Amino acid sequence: xxxxxxxxxxxxxxxxxxxxxxxxxxxxxxxxxxxxxxxxxxxxxxxxxxxxxxxxxxxxxxxxxxxxxxxxxxxxxxxxxxxxxxxxxxxxxxxxxxxxxxxxxxxxxxxxxxxxxxxxxxxxxxxxxxxxxxxxxxxxxxxxxxxxxxxxxxxxxxxxxxxxxxxxxxxxxxxxxxxxxxxxxxxxxxxxxxxxxxxxxxxxxxxxxxxxxxxxxxxxxxxxxxxxxxxxxxxxxxxxxxxxxxxxxxxxxxxxxxxxxxxxxxxxxxxxxxxxxxxxxxxxxxxxxxxxxxxxxxxxxxxxxxxxxxxxxxxxxxxxxxxxxxxxxxxx
Numbered sequence: 001x002x003x004x005x006x007x008x009x010x011x012x013x014x015x016x017x018x019x020x021x022x023x024x025x026x027x028x029x030x031x032x033x034x035x036x037x038x039x040x041x042x043x044x045x046x047x048x049x050x051x052x053x054x055x056x057x058x059x060x061x062x063x064x065x066x067x068x069x070x071x072x073x074x075x076x077x078x079x080x081x082x083x084x085x086x087x088x089x090x091x092x093x094x095x096x097x098x099x100x101x102x103x104x105x106x107x108x109x110x111x112x113x114x115x116x117x118x119x120x121x122x123x124x125x126x127x128x129x130x131x132x133x134x135x136x137x138x139x140x141x142x143x144x145x146x147x148x149x150x151x152x153x154x155x156x157x158x159x160x161x162x163x164x165x166x167x168x169x170x171x172x173x174x175x176x177x178x179x180x181x182x183x184x185x186x187x188x189x190x191x192x193x194x195x196x197x198x199x200x201x202x203x204x205x206x207x208x209x210x211x212x213x214x215x216x217x218x219x220x221x222x223x224x225x226x227x228x229x230x231x232x233x234x235x236x237x238x239x240x241x242x243x244x245x246x247x248x249x250x251x252x253x254x255x256x257x258x259x260x261x262x263x264x265x266x267x268x269x270x271x272x273x274x275x276x277x278x279x280x281x282x283x284x285x286x287x288x289x290x291x292x293x294x295x296x297x298x299x300x301x302x303x304x305x306x307x308x309x310x311x312x313x314x315x316x317x318x319x320x321x322x323x324x325x326x327x328x329x330x331x332x
Contacts (some may be wrong), residue, residue: 001024001025001026001045001046001047001301001315001319002025002026002027002028002045002046002048003025003026003027003028003045003047003048003049003073003307003315004021004028004029004030004041004042004045004048004049005028005029005030005048005049006029006030006032006033006041006048006049006050006051006054006122007030007031007032007033007034007039007050007051007053007268007323008029008030008040008100009268009303009312011190012029012075012308013029014309015304015305016029016049016308016311016312017303018308019305019308019309019311019312020312021197023312023316024328025312025315025316025319027118028113028189031273033046033053033054033055034048034054034060035054035055035265036055036059036060036062037061039060039063039064039067040063040067042056042064042067042069043067044067044078045067045068045069045246046068046069046071046093046319047069047070047071047072047073047318048064048069048071048072048073048236048300049072049073049074049075049311049315050072050073050074050075051074051075051076051273051307052076052078052081052265052295053081053263053264054081055081056072056081056082056087056088056252057081057083058083059325061083061086061087061090061092062086062090064092064202065090065091065092065137070091070092070093070097070318071092071093071094071095071314071315071318071324072087072093073315073318073324074093074094074095074096074097074311074328075097075307075308075311076096076097076226076307077096077097077098077099077100078206078207079094080207080208080234082094082190082328084269084281086327088316090136093146093318093323093324093327094173094327095311095314095315095318095324095325095326095327095328096326096327096328096330097113097306097307097311098310098311098326099154099306100298100302100303100306100307101286101298101300101302101303101306101311102154102155102157102158103151103158103300103302104297104298104300104303105155105204105232105297105298105314106155106156106158106159106204107158107160107162108179108232108293108296109159109202109204109230109256109297110159110162110163110257111233112230112232112256112258112291113200113202113228113256114118114142115250115256115291116230116252116254116255116289116291117136117140117142117228118139118230118255119136119137119139121291122136122288123137124185125138127299133146133249142163142166142168143166143167143168144167144168145168145169145199145200146168146169146171146197146198146199146200146202147163147168147169147170147171147198147199147201147202148170148172148173148194148195148197148200148201148202149163149170149171149172149173149189149202149204150172150173150194150202150203150204150205150214151173151174151203151205151233152172152174152177152178152181152186152204152205153174153178153206155204155232156172156178156181156202156204156205157178157180157181159202159204160172160180160184161183161184161331163213164184164185164186166201167187167188167196170184170185170186170187171186171187171188171193171197171198172186172187172189172191173188173190173191173194174188175204175271176252178216191214191219191247192222195200195219195222195223196222196223196224197224198223198224198227198310199224199227199228200225200227200228200230200308201228201229201230201304202230202231203229203230203231203232203233203237204214204232204233205216205233205234205237206233206234207233207234207236207237211234211237212236213235213236213237213238213239213242214237214238214241215229215237215238215239215242215243216230216239217226217239217245217246219243219244220242220243220246220251220252220303222330223246223251223252223316224243225250225251225252225290226250226252226253227233227252227253228252228253228254228255228256229243229246229252229254229255229256230255230256230257231256231257231258231259231315232256232258232259233259233315234259235257235259235262235263237258238257238261238262238279239261240260240261240262240280240284241280243255244280244284244285245289247287247289247290252293253289254289254290254291255284255287255289255291256290256291256292257284257290257291257292257293258292258293258296258297259295259296259297260281260292260294262280262281263294263295264279265277266278266281266294267294268294268295280285310325310326311331313325314326320328
C-alpha cells in the first residue's frame, strides 16, 4: 500500500520511516503542502498523510477521491481543517493522532510564560552585546499568582499540574471538568469569571464553531489590566486584531503565541531571505512584550515518535482491516 506524506520535513522522514519499518508500506514524501495544485502528486496512492496547515477542503478531497485515495491520515490531533462532510460523501476515511505528548505542549506553554515573565530572551540579547543593565527586565513571582486554563483535556491537565507546582492558584473553564484537575484543587469557573480573576490566561481548547475568536474585544475587556495571555492551542481561537488593540491599550501586558490564525502562509517555512507578507503578523512583532514561536509546541522527540507511530498504525489498520485505529467521526 502506498502512503504519500505531504508537508514533509526532514524529521517526518526520520520518524515515519522508522515507524513504518517492516510494515511493507510504500512511503512517498512531498515537501509541498497538500492543496488543489499538489493533490495530483498523490496519483496512485491509496492513502495520504497531512499536517495542520494542509488544505483538506472540498476541492482537494474531491481530487484525492478521484485518484483512488481512501484514507487521509492526519499527523495531528485537530481536524478542523478537514471538510468532513465531503470526505464522508466521497467515502474517504479520516484518521488522526488523538494524543502524542501532552507534556510537550504543556511544557512549551510554561516556557512561553516564564520567558515573557522574566524576559530571558531580551536578557540573552543584551548580554551578548555586553549590556548587563537590568532596567526593563523585572518579572514577578509565579508563587501566588492566579492562572486560568481554558480547556483541561490532556494538555490542560498536565499544565495545571505544572502551574500548581509553581504555587499558582489554578482556575479552569471546560464544559467537562477533568477529575485529575478537580483532585489537584483546580477551580472550575464560568468563562467571564476566569477572565476577570486570572493574572495568566492560557488557551488549550480545540477550535470549534464555539471557540472561534473566543478571545475577542469583549473577552479582552473582561480581563485584568496587564494580564498575560498565552495561546498554544489553535490560532483562530484568538482574534488577532482584537489582541493588537488589547496590547496597545495595555489591557494585555504580555502575549505568547505558538499558533496564529493565518499561519498557513508563514509557519514551517524559512522566510528569512525574503519578507513576511502578513501585515497583521508583522505588527505583532513590533511589540516588545510579545513572544511568538512557529507552532513548535509539539516538537519533541517523544511527541514526534508517537505521532509517527500512531500515523503508521492508522494506515496499517486501514490496509488490513478497512478502518483506521483512530478515526475522525464524520458527520452524516
